[in-house]
Amino acid sequence: MKIAPVVLAGGRPGLFEKITGNLPKTYVKIGGRRLYQYAADALYSMFGRVYVVAPQPEREVYTYIEEKAVGVEEAIATAEAHISSETYLLLAYGDVYVEPAAYRSLVEAVVSTAVDGALLAVPRRVTKGYGVLETREGGLLDRIGGEGQWIFGGVALLPRDVVKKMSNLYEALNHFAKIRKIAVVPWGGVWHDVNYPEDLLQLLEHTAPQSTYIAKSAKVSPTAVLEGPVTVSEDVEIDHYAVVKGPAYLGRGTFVGSHTLVRNYASIEEGATVGSSAEISHSLIGERATIGRASYISYSVVGEEAVVEPNVVTMSMLREGRERLEPIEVRGVRFYKLGALIPRRSRITAGTTLQPSHGFS
Amino acid sequence: MCGIFGIVYSEKSPRPLGAVLKRALERLEYRGYDSAGVAVAEGGLTVRKDVGKVAEVVARHGVENLRGAVGIAHTRWATHGKPSQANAHPHVDCRGVLAVVHNGIIENYAELREELSKRGHIFKSETDTEVFAHLVEEFKKGGLDTFSAFRKAVGAIRGAYAIVMVDAETPGVIYFARNLSPLIIGVGDGFNVVASDIPTVLDHTKRVIAVRDGEYGYITWDRVVIELDGVLQNPLERIEEIPWSAEMATKGGYPHFMLKEIYEQPESLASTVSGLEWRLLEKVAEMLLSSRNVYVTAAGSSYHAGLVFTHLLPRVKITSTPVISSEYATYEELFDRGDVAVAISQSGETIDTIKAVRAMRERGVKVIAVTNVVCSTLSRESDVTIYTRAGPEIGVAATKTFTTQVATLAAVYVSILKTLGNNVENYERSLKTLPNAVRKAIENTAGSAKALAKRMDRPSAYYLGRGAAVPVAMEGALKLKEVAYVHAEAYPAGESKHGPIALVDEGFPTVFTFSDPSTREKTLNNVAEMKARGAYTIGVVPAKSDIAKKLDWAIEVPDVDEVVAPVVYITPLQLLAYFTAVERGRDPDKPRNLAKTVTVE
Numbered sequence: 001m002k003i004a005p006v007v008l009a010g011g012r013p014g015l016f017e018k019i020t021g022n023l024p025k026t027y028v029k030i031g032g033r034r035l036y037q038y039a040a041d042a043l044y045s046m047f048g049r050v051y052v053v054a055p056q057p058e059r060e061v062y063t064y065i066e067e068k069a070v071g072v073e074e075a076i077a078t079a080e081a082h083i084s085s086e087t088y089l090l091l092a093y094g095d096v097y098v099e100p101a102a103y104r105s106l107v108e109a110v111v112s113t114a115v116d117g118a119l120l121a122v123p124r125r126v127t128k129g130y131g132v133l134e135t136r137e138g139g140l141l142d143r144i145g146g147e148g149q150w151i152f153g154g155v156a157l158l159p160r161d162v163v164k165k166m167s168n169l170y171e172a173l174n175h176f177a178k179i180r181k182i183a184v185v186p187w188g189g190v191w192h193d194v195n196y197p198e199d200l201l202q203l204l205e206h207t208a209p210q211s212t213y214i215a216k217s218a219k220v221s222p223t224a225v226l227e228g229p230v231t232v233s234e235d236v237e238i239d240h241y242a243v244v245k246g247p248a249y250l251g252r253g254t255f256v257g258s259h260t261l262v263r264n265y266a267s268i269e270e271g272a273t274v275g276s277s278a279e280i281s282h283s284l285i286g287e288r289a290t291i292g293r294a295s296y297i298s299y300s301v302v303g304e305e306a307v308v309e310p311n312v313v314t315m316s317m318l319r320e321g322r323e324r325l326e327p328i329e330v331r332g333v334r335f336y337k338l339g340a341l342i343p344r345r346s347r348i349t350a351g352t353t354l355q356p357s358h359g360f361s
Numbered sequence: 362m363c364g365i366f367g368i369v370y371s372e373k374s375p376r377p378l379g380a381v382l383k384r385a386l387e388r389l390e391y392r393g394y395d396s397a398g399v400a401v402a403e404g405g406l407t408v409r410k411d412v413g414k415v416a417e418v419v420a421r422h423g424v425e426n427l428r429g430a431v432g433i434a435h436t437r438w439a440t441h442g443k444p445s446q447a448n449a450h451p452h453v454d455c456r457g458v459l460a461v462v463h464n465g466i467i468e469n470y471a472e473l474r475e476e477l478s479k480r481g482h483i484f485k486s487e488t489d490t491e492v493f494a495h496l497v498e499e500f501k502k503g504g505l506d507t508f509s510a511f512r513k514a515v516g517a518i519r520g521a522y523a524i525v526m527v528d529a530e531t532p533g534v535i536y537f538a539r540n541l542s543p544l545i546i547g548v549g550d551g552f553n554v555v556a557s558d559i560p561t562v563l564d565h566t567k568r569v570i571a572v573r574d575g576e577y578g579y580i581t582w583d584r585v586v587i588e589l590d591g592v593l594q595n596p597l598e599r600i601e602e603i604p605w606s607a608e609m610a611t612k613g614g615y616p617h618f619m620l621k622e623i624y625e626q627p628e629s630l631a632s633t634v635s636g637l638e639w640r641l642l643e644k645v646a647e648m649l650l651s652s653r654n655v656y657v658t659a660a661g662s663s664y665h666a667g668l669v670f671t672h673l674l675p676r677v678k679i680t681s682t683p684v685i686s687s688e689y690a691t692y693e694e695l696f697d698r699g700d701v702a703v704a705i706s707q708s709g710e711t712i713d714t715i716k717a718v719r720a721m722r723e724r725g726v727k728v729i730a731v732t733n734v735v736c737s738t739l740s741r742e743s744d745v746t747i748y749t750r751a752g753p754e755i756g757v758a759a760t761k762t763f764t765t766q767v768a769t770l771a772a773v774y775v776s777i778l779k780t781l782g783n784n785v786e787n788y789e790r791s792l793k794t795l796p797n798a799v800r801k802a803i804e805n806t807a808g809s810a811k812a813l814a815k816r817m818d819r820p821s822a823y824y825l826g827r828g829a830a831v832p833v834a835m836e837g838a839l840k841l842k843e844v845a846y847v848h849a850e851a852y853p854a855g856e857s858k859h860g861p862i863a864l865v866d867e868g869f870p871t872v873f874t875f876s877d878p879s880t881r882e883k884t885l886n887n888v889a890e891m892k893a894r895g896a897y898t899i900g901v902v903p904a905k906s907d908i909a910k911k912l913d914w915a916i917e918v919p920d921v922d923e924v925v926a927p928v929v930y931i932t933p934l935q936l937l938a939y940f941t942a943v944e945r946g947r948d949p950d951k952p953r954n955l956a957k958t959v960t961v962e
Contacts, residue, residue, distance in 0.1 A: 003601060046604055087598070101611055108559050109614030111601060112543045114571040118614075123807035123940070135800065137631075139624065148801075149808030186624050186807070188943055189616045326815060329868065 003107065003157070004086035005043035006079045009036035009054040009094035010067035015197055015361060018343035019286070019303045024055065025194065026094035029269050029304075030284055031207035031249045032233065034058075035194060036094030038207070043092065043103060052094075053079050076163050088117075089163055093154030097192045097206055105185050106157040115140065115181040117162060119173070120153035122191045131170055133184045141182040144170045150184065153191055158182075197341050198324055198360050200284055200301055204265040208247035221258075239276065257293065275310065282337070286344060299337040303344030313353045314339035322357075362752045363450070363464040364389025364436040365544075366561055367525040367535040370552040371582040372430055378403075379427035382434045386415040386424075388561040388607070391755050392464075393438030395734070396449035400460035403429030406529040408460055410435075410449035430582070431532055433525050435462035438753050441470070442487030443736030452491040454498035455483055458529040461497075463490040464557055465522035465542040473517065493524060508579055511536045512588070515577045523572075525555055538577035546570040546585055548600055553580040563607035570599050612755075619756035619844065619942075619949040623935050627800040629751045629761040630928070633768050634792050636750040642776035645729050645745055649674075649777060652701035655681040656726070658689060658717045659705035660959070662759035662839060666731075666766035667705050668832035669927045672877075673774045677781060686713035689720055698725035703770075706730075707754065707762040709737020711959055718742055731769055733762050747773070756950050758843045760935050763836060764928045768795060771924045791922035798929050802918045805904075806933035809916045813899065814940035816914075817841075821848035822870040823896075824934075825857055825887060827880035833901075833927045834874045837934030844949040845941035854887035867895035872937075873912070875902045876930035878923055885911055901930050 009026040016025035026036035033041070036052065040062050043050040050062045053075040057064035065082045067075060076091060083089070088110075090103065098120070106118040119141060121133045131152035136142040144152070162180070166172040176182060192203055212228035218236040220226065226238075230246040238244065239258040249267040256262060257276030265282040268274065272285045275293035283300045291297055292310035299316040302308065316339035318325075325336045341359030342348060366385040368374075374381055382399045390397075397418040398410025407429075409422040415436060419425060435450035442448040451460035467473075470489035473496060478484065482495040493514055500510035507528045515524070521541035528534065537544060537555050547554040547562035547569050555572075556562045562569055570585065572578075576594065578587035587594040603610075615621035649655055655674065657667040664685055674681045684692055686704075702721045706714045709732035718728050718739065730743035733751045740746035751765040775788040822841065824834035831853050838849035852861055854873065865871070871891045875881050888898050888911055901916045902908040909915035916933045942949040 002598075048604065088601075099616075101609075101616060104605060104609065105611045105614040105616065107601070107603065108611055111545060111569055111571045111603070112559055112614065114539070114543070114573040123811040123936075125808035125812040134804065138628065148804035149806060150804055151808075183614070185614050186620060187616065188620045188811075188940065329818070 002086040003047065003088045003090050004051060004079070004083040005047050005049070005090040005092070005103075006051045006053060006076070006083075007036050007040045007043065007062075007092050007094050008072060008075045009040070009052050010070065010075050012070055018341060018359070019197060019301060021344060024094070026054075028194075028200065029287060030200060030203060031209070031267050032231075032251050032269065035097070038097050039092040039094060042100040043090065046100065046103060051079055051083065072169055073166055076166060076169070080160060080163050087160050089158055089160060091156045091158065091163075093193070095194045096154035097190070097194070097203055098153065098155065098187070099190045101189065102153070102155060102187050102191070105187065106155060109183045109185045110157055113183055115183045117156070117158040117176070117180065118183040118185050120155040121150035121184045121186045122153035123149055123186075123188070124151045125149060135184045139184055141173065141177040141184050143174050143177055145174075150186060153187055154193060196324055196360075197301055198322070198338060201282060201299055201338070202326065204267055204282060204284060207249075207267065208265055209249055210247070212246070233270075251287070269304070283339065292350065298339045300339035300342065302342045303346065305345045306342045307347045308342060309348060309350035311351045312348050314358070315353060315356045318356045362392050362438050364392035364557045364561075365434070365462045365464050365523060365525050366554070366556045367433040367462075367527070367537070367580075368431070368552060368554045368565070369533060369535050369580055369582050370430040374430060374552070377425065377427070378429045378432050379423075379425040382427065382432050383415075383419050383424055384564060385434045385556065385561055386419065386436055388564065389434070389436045389557060390415045391753070392557060393436045393753060395439050395444035396437040396446075397435065398437075398449045398451055398462075399424055399427065399432055399434045400451040400462075400527060401427050401429040401432045402460070402527040402529045402532045403431065406453065406458055406460055406527070408451055408453060410451065411446050412444045412449060431527055431535065433460060433462050433527055433535065439735035440466060441489045447486045448488050450490060452486060452488060452494050454494040456498065459494045459497055459526060461490055461494045461524060461526045463493065463522055463524045465540075466520045467492060467518045467522060468520035469518065493518065494526075497526065507531045507534070508536065511538070511579075512577060512591075523557060534579050534581050536577070536579045537572065539572040540574050544572040546572060546580060546596070548585060552582050553585060555580060559603065560607035560610045563603060563605075563610060567603050568600050569603055570596050570601070617756070617939070617943075617948070617950050619758060619760060619939050622754055622756050622760045623932065623939060624803060626761045626764050626803065626932065627796040629765050630768055630799055631796040632750045632752070633765040634772075634795060636748070637769070637772050639776065641745070641747065642773055643780060645747065645773055646777040646780040648701050648727060648729065648745070649679060649773075650677075650780060652727070653697070653699040654695060654701075655679055656684050656692065656700065656702040656721065657681055657705070658684040658686050658702055658714060658721075660686040660711055660713050662763045662836060663705040663707060663711070663714070663766060665832045665836040665839065666763055666770060667703065668835065669767050669829065670703065670770040670774065672829040672832065673771070673924065677774070677777050679777075684717065686711065686717045689717035693720055693724075696721050696724035696726050700726040701729065702726050703729045703731060704739060704743060705732070705766055706737075706739050707733045707751075707759060707766070709734045709739035711739070713959065715739055715742065731766060733765070757952050757955050758840055758938070758949065764799070764931060767928050768792065768925065771928075774924060788922065788924055791925050795921070795925045795928060798919045798921045798925070799932060802929045802932045803936070806916050806918060807936055809914075810933050810936035811940045813914055813916070813937055814944045816897070817845070817847060817870060817937070817941045817944070819847075819868065819870055821850070821864070822872060823857065823861065823865075824849055824851040824872045824874070825854040825884070826874040826876065827854045827884050827887075828877035829923065829927065830874040830877040830880060830884070830930070833876050833930050833934070834872070836931055837872060837874065837937070840935055840938035841941060843952050843955060844938050845945055845947060846952075847941060854884050857887060858890060862890070862894065865891060865894045865896045869896045871896040871898050872934070873898065873900040874930050874934070875900060875908055876923070876926040881908065888912060901933050
């Protein structure tokens with residue numbers, strides 16, 4: 001068994017067009033890295049190499065394989081044709097964020113039980129349209145389908161000959177479950193898939209820094225207050241009386257104006273500017289975006305190079321639930337938080353109040 | 362489950378071989394800890410083995426001082442034969458040149474043993490494993506070389522096994538075979554290893570080969586030979602590099618042992634059910650039916666399993682008294698000849714339960730032990746022992762050991778019904794299909810349990826049920842307390858309005874269990890009561906019933922026979938406790954202040 005780790009980072013942007021333009025959703029930048037890089041980096045540090053199927057190569061250590069056509073099966077076939085002597089493929093969906101131990105658990109399950117392959121299974125209550133994994137004796141895959149609550153977690157370790165002639169992933173797995181042994185490996189730890197733009201808000205909680213790093217070249221004013229864990233990258237400037245309450249991420253060259261409050265689970269990507277007296281809470285501010293003075297951005301996603309003019313307020317309290325959001329409870333009242341999705345390169349006029357869930361479809 | 366290990370160096374090991382074997386024993390101790398042993402093939406065969414923890418055996422027999430280039434090691438979890446020095450592995454043949462370690466079960470060992478005895482082989486242990494050593498010896502006597510004899514012996518045995526063998530007459534070779542039990546080869550530089558799990562191999566090398574079912578072969582310091590049905594395999598193309606360390610390795614592919622053990626329950630229950638000795642159960646049934654008083658004594662989760670049993674006994678007109686082990690003194694004056702006690706302890710070493718049993722036996726009470734550990738103190742001090750066959754449990758919170766206890770006691774109940782002349786076919790079928798029902802329950806509730814865990818953000822919770830569902834509620838509450846550190850209190854649902862309901866306010870989580878069909882209607886009244894006070898009502902309910910609609914959050918499990926229902930209904934509550942612990946950043950495998958087995962008063 002020689003393993004080729006492959007991250008499937010392609011696909012159409014779909015609902016993420018507002019954020020990533022023509023690029024797949026896995027290209028959204030969060031915490032200084034593209035979404036697919038979380039999987040790619042974990043696999044690279046484990047195996048010393050990783051293949052990334054993507055529409056566009058970037059300056060990274062990974063081996064990029066150009067995506068020829070859209071679709072999981074196409075991407076897998078492309079990867080299979082590209083790799084050399086490896087006999088197994090460790091496939092990881094680029095839009096799934098999972099702890100690195102999950103990748104290890106698949107390899108160890110295959111090695112220690114000598115089965116032919118393994119799928120990561122995650123508990124999920126909502127199962128409509130997902131790959132429900134049904135098991136038979138010994139925790140082996142029986143079939144995909146049914147009404148169970150362990151679903152395919154987007155990570156699979158499969159022999160090369162299985163993926164070679166695959167026209168449909170689930171059909172192929174159903175076929176191979178009958179003639180080969182595929183282990184279903186339950187995963188109880190962190191797992192988060194990004195299907196909708198609002199999934200990015202929860203992802204902020206996983207990608208947030210866990211320790212504090214302040215780059216030498218960062219300029220932090222003596223009256224600014226930093227409460228860890230925070231990442232303050234190179235050439236960041238934090239002006240007088242600004243408060244950064246961790247966990248928060250400030251990308252390279254970002255600017256935080258005076259008297260501004262950056263609250264927990266804020267991720268401000270490279271080159272973004274936050275004017276003075278603004279407040280950013282639990283939001284993703286895209287690269288080179290501008291947040292005008294005295295704006296309030298909460299539970300929102302701001303696309304790259306978007307301009308939010310001064311005094312823009314995002315309302316974020318939703319009484320009515322959304323299936324994908326975690327409810328919050330304060331003094332016995334349950335509600336949901338969702339602010340605005342502000343598309344890349346758009347402009348929000350000064351003084352606008354954006355209603356909750358504005359821009360999220 | 363046992364742990365096995367073998368290593369062969371080119372000449373001298375860089376570290377003393379004894380130290381290498383000791384390290385392997387320590388790594389594998391979780392797979393079995395009642396006895397341990399090693400064998401070194403260096404100018405003849407040296408075997409050191411004994412009962413006890415690895416550290417004790419190593420110290421007692423000076424394992425660390427062993428020198429040589431080839432050694433095997435074994436940690437044992439007794440299945441055939443009690444833990445004793447004779448039964449500890451490695452096992453040797455009559456001449457003392459072959460040493461065998463084994464994990465699993467040789468199903469046809471009895472017939473093989475009989476045949477070999479006829480041919481003059483002398484057996485020193487009660488194990489199934491020893492048969493293999495003599496079998497190879499026998500084939501060697503017939504003129505075969507060691508590997509051919511080994512191959513032939515593997516062909517003669519049936520069952521689940523991982524076997525490793527050394528022969529002092531062919532030093533420098535370790536023979537192995539695998540069927541269903543794990544076995545991994547590690548390919549080193551100047552040595553090769555074989556072991557039951559990945560971390561043990563990773564101590565030596567990162568290059569591993571998974572041995573597949575039905576394969577056998579041998580390793581020397583520079584070669585790996587694997588065959589399948591006489592056909593040579595190419596192991597080199599199967600080498601996989603595992604680039605992480607033993608410390609980073611997961612627990613056999615799981616994030617925590619607790620999840621592993623919850624997930625393994627169908628397999629554990631299958632082994633419980635298939636291992637039931639009905640003749641023994643009939644004897645137990647007769648003891649219970651003819652007794653004056655019946656006591657059921659245990660502690661912790663075992664006590665809850667006992668309570669499930671005491672809820673069944675009135676149906677066969679047996680009055681029983683549940684006795685928390687440490688509280689036995691309250692009932693001491695009652696204990697008398699003609700009484701029977703059922704004592705339940707996973708480890709068989711729980712000091713409170715053993716003390717209760719001693720006090721009972723002193724006054725002439727006959728004791729039936731229900732335990733998972735062969736020849737534990739409890740089974741030695743009882744009149745009859747029923748084994749639950751759950752295999753070793755590593756997570757501190759009891760999961761598979763609890764459900765196998767309940768299944769075992771359900772079988773006792775079925776056996777009582779049978780003795781009374783009832784038709785029990787239905788019940789026997791329920792027991793047989795129980796593993797599948799539990800698999801379905803785990804599959805169909807994990808997502809709900811995980812999602813619900815996010816909402817278990819209050820400092821406390823109630824677990825309520827009626828009738829036979831009360832012990833299920835108690836066990837569910839105990840799990841939440843143990844691993845998630847959430848205060849959880851179980852009550853009979855009807856009793857909850859006599860006081861506890863005062864605590865209920867807006868959003869207070871209240872978990873109802875509906876495992877007892879005769880009390881479902883009444884339990885629903887309690888749901889309404891709790892709901893009226895703003896409680897967040899959660900329920901483990903039978904699938905395809907309309908109970909789900911009356912709750913804020915329903916977890917549906919397969920509807921099964923009431924006798925085995927507690928086993929099915931507890932699984933989502935185990936998962937709930939597990940996910941709540943993970944959600945809160947606790948390590949469910951090592952809850953604070955708790956030990957797996959409480960051996961102090």
